[in-house]
Amino acid sequence: MTEDRGKNDAHRAAIIAAVGAVVAAVLAAVSAIVVAYINKPATSASTPVSSPTSPSVSATPASTFAIPAECDGKFGITRPADMTKISASGGAEFAGTACDGEQIWLLDHDPTDGYYYQVNAEPLVIAAGAWRFVNAPIGNPGDRRGTVYPVVVLRATTSCSEALKNMKADGEGTVKFTPLPTTCPAPGDKAHRTEVRLVNDGP
Known part of the structure; x- marks a missing residue:
């Protein structure tokens, strides 16, 4: 009877140790993912390519009797x-x-x-x-x-x-x-x- 109880305690301890190891592994993986995400270089937003613009053409002023200053x-x-x-x-x-x-x-x-x-x-x-x-x-x-x-x-x-x-x-x-x-x-x-x-x- 005492022998069986000792076996059960040992078995329970093994299970707890195994679960603890799994939990530790999961936590380590999650931590690694979080650290990698935090340390990931920021990517700059893509700059849209601007369409080429036609050179500005000034309208010819209408004929008037205004005298240029130099004249x-x-x-x-x-x-x-x-x-x-x-x-x-x-x-x-x-x-x-x-x-x-x-x-x-x-x-x-x-x-x-x-x-x-x-x-x-x-x-x-x-x-x-x-x-x-x-x-x-x-x-x-x-x-x-x-x-x-x-x-x-x-x-x-x-x-x-x-x-x-x-x-x-x-x-x-x-x-x-x-x-x-x-x-x-x-x-x-x-x-x-x-x-x-x-x-x-x-x-």
């Missing part, structure tokens, strides 16, 4: 002087200043009927901030000495230039019109329009 005060006529006497057939050489790339037009103005007569068929060429053009002949056959010929010089926008270039000649090949296109500088716009009066001193 302020550069538009003008250097010759002829106002009320210069001329021969109607020889006319006069006009010269002046403007910024390169600007568009200059000359128009003979007949104050008796209000018509403008186109002098140059294209905007004048600006070279090194200067322009020149020979306006001849001026007036009409039979004009008397002392007849005054106003000549208007325009600092035109692109839209004004296009309007002037699109003017049609009459049956005699003369381009005349009234009033000025609405896109061109109006009387009183001294920043974009100036006038010189020439005086008939003979044919």
Whole structure:
């Protein structure tokens, strides 16, 4: 009887030892997993690939009569002087200043009927901030000495230039019109329009 009890105690101790070993193994495995998870390097979030973007294209501003700061005060006529006497057939050489790339037009103005007569068929060429053009002949056959010929010089926008270039000649090949296109500088716009009066001193 005593022998059997001793065997049972030994058997129970063996079972407890085996269970303890299993539990210890499980705990060790769990601990290893936890440690591995904690020590795992952090992975950075993937960066999305951005789509290539087209270069930005600036819209071309509409034509206006705004004067760039660098061109302020550069538009003008250097010759002829106002009320210069001329021969109607020889006319006069006009010269002046403007910024390169600007568009200059000359128009003979007949104050008796209000018509403008186109002098140059294209905007004048600006070279090194200067322009020149020979306006001849001026007036009409039979004009008397002392007849005054106003000549208007325009600092035109692109839209004004296009309007002037699109003017049609009459049956005699003369381009005349009234009033000025609405896109061109109006009387009183001294920043974009100036006038010189020439005086008939003979044919």
